[in-house]
Amino acid sequence: MVGLPARGKSLIAGKVKRYLRWTSVKAEVFNVGTYRRTDNPHPDAKFFDVNNTEGEKARRAAAEAAVADMLNWFKDKENKVAILDATNSTKSRRKWIHDKIIEANLLHLFVESKCDDEDLIMSNILEVKTSSPDYVGQDPEEAARDFRDRIRNYEKVYQTIDESEKHLTYVKIINIGARTVINLIQDYLQSRLVYYLTNLHIKPRSIWLSRHGESEYNLEGKIGGDANISERGDRYARLLPELVKRSGLPKDAPLTIWTSTLRRTSQTAQYLVKELGWEKLQWKALDELDSGVCDGMTYQEIADKYPEDFQARDDDKYNYRYRGGESYRDVVIRLEPIIMELERSENIIIITHQAIVRCIYAYFMEIPQEKSPWMEVPLHTLMKLTPKAYGTQVDKYKADIPAVSTWRPKGSTAKHHDSVSEGVPEVRVGDKTSQKSEPPPMTGLPLP
């Protein structure tokens, strides 16, 4: 990463890491600020003054330690992308990093975030003063003032990537996507990353996510197929416009509805279209995980007919591919264009299927592959995902309409249960539970 403090470097680094891991590419962030803090937990702006030789020495030592750890991390051949999160704001610093990387026989990609939009910078500064470990326990006003002074110290020596560095592979993002300069891209992964980076935006928005209403196959405990929704499923569909409205709609911003091509999702979306007049798009990529030869069977039938397959799926659900069908890994590959389009888009409501909800949710909430296929995603529940500077906020709205539970714990072949008969307490429309995706990570206070 390259850029002044408060230019969203850590935000970008975190998103890239999350995106890569979701696509099974092993990635890690090395934040130089974290290394620097072991010796200097709460430095003030003077520490970052170019004339402070003591500070300069400490900052250089932290960078060296981070780069050493990073290069060491690459000794495991499974590890693919390391992100060095620091300002790296001078040509000499970048040359030093470049030489280290070439010496280790690795490829590099400098990602510079250059920003002169004052509003953007201020909102980043405000974020920092409330969450940076550098300013724990300090007066917020004082922290913001000190942080602005620190930025000024960096500005004195900051050199943007320019013509003299045209031998570097880099992408330069100016004002979060207003302009992008791409130089000497060398391989497929770099090209994917650059495409991802050019799709990012930071406008406030939400993504609503729901499974279809209960289907006739759900009632019979069968998987796959193209069944209609049940009477209770239809009640959920009718309630959905109200549920979405109660979740808090953006002003003057119509939502776009995405469904799969299967009828249970279109049926669930129909009242959103009729009552609210929102546009609807059908995506084949949002169709349920293809269960191949097991399509239309119950879990008991699968266990009876294909006992080895049933066991193999329990052992590694993410990688298990149904005969003639798909694995979760396959689904993630076909969902990748959906994620790209979601990153580009503003407000979207997605009505889709259990496995697909799991994969999309796993992307936004960074759920690891061994857990995501086992996640419980109840029917008749609307989720609202709101990307924040660090992580994604989730609000859940459970409709007051009973449905079978289609969640199968590992090892079980149980037919789906009725959530009501199980005595699960019903929750009123709009009853809401909220959670943050992850503890706020290190913030943008990097480079020694």
Add this chain to the structure above:
Amino acid sequence: MVGLPARGKSLIAGKVKRYLRWTSVKAEVFNVGTYRRTDNPHPDAKFFDVNNTEGEKARRAAAEAAVADMLNWFKDKENKVAILDATNSTKSRRKWIHDKIIEANLLHLFVESKCDDEDLIMSNILEVKTSSPDYVGQDPEEAARDFRDRIRNYEKVYQTIDESEKHLTYVKIINIGARTVINLIQDYLQSRLVYYLTNLHIKPRSIWLSRHGESEYNLEGKIGGDANISERGDRYARLLPELVKRSGLPKDAPLTIWTSTLRRTSQTAQYLVKELGWEKLQWKALDELDSGVCDGMTYQEIADKYPEDFQARDDDKYNYRYRGGESYRDVVIRLEPIIMELERSENIIIITHQAIVRCIYAYFMEIPQEKSPWMEVPLHTLMKLTPKAYGTQVDKYKADIPAVSTWRPKGSTAKHHDSVSEGVPEVRVGDKTSQKSEPPPMTGLPLP
């Protein structure tokens, strides 16, 4: 398009048009040179001199006619992307075009090809002198000299897109992808186009394309499934390394093999891996078109069991989606990442399935959607596609190993025929037929 003559503008325009049409986006190229030639079929370099007011007037008239036709074309709401292929090499010309587009309430994207690689320019000039309609019947040496003079006349007034035009949406491609500048991208389609443009390269290379060897399902006339290859299919697989070698391999450039995840393609590729040591990648996206409930049936069984579906498929094979399966349109969407990766890659051999070969072939050869699903793609035949400046060259190598024909003409339910019993003459290994993809279109002699 923006750029001096011989910078590959028409090549880029043609590729973009082909890519868009393949993805069902209606696109058209408006080549200003074509308009100019109606009045000035064979102008010499003096015609393009900035001080030639007569020439300047004629060139402006041609640009106006092309832009008028282009704007008129947009009155049909189905039409989505017009490409104005001309040098558009001055700021005032671009401002004029920009204002026209804004006035018509359309979006714009300037694509500048800037190139100072002398080898690249010379090879373009050589291409032009042999194929440009401006120089028909002229001495090639004389034509090349005149063309260089013409370029010099453009160079005198050429203004690259710079800071003063930052209100324009543009992508500036420098030395075919060495560097790219992207400015103010506004929507999804622009973002896809820019990603496509950044993946293009012009290194010489070929793409080998083959169906799997004859399978046991082929013998029974069944579609879909995951059958093994037949004894004859295995003979084709064993012959494949020799067939590929005879087609002419690049020196010191190992091929990468791409197969689907189905066993008949892996089995067909096995001797390429064993004997030649090439790397093999399996792509789910290369799996055969999913025939849903009809998987494993013969065409006669489908016609008996689903007569309406059978008829519907014949009526519109490109759009017909098998119950619980896919249409050709669906297949093209999932093949899009394959095409992007193919554009980025150098030498690749793809072993895949009938419908997939049709779609990939349709991309390279610009076969329209109503024809591509009906294309005959015989078993045991290797195709070598070689992208050229204008169009793609195809060489076909038919192996001397009989196989059933799996081609079903419209309206027929015939079980697959044995090509031998039909008396089709067998052709020896390496017997080769060659064709060009299309008549060479207008070359890079644009802007009045």
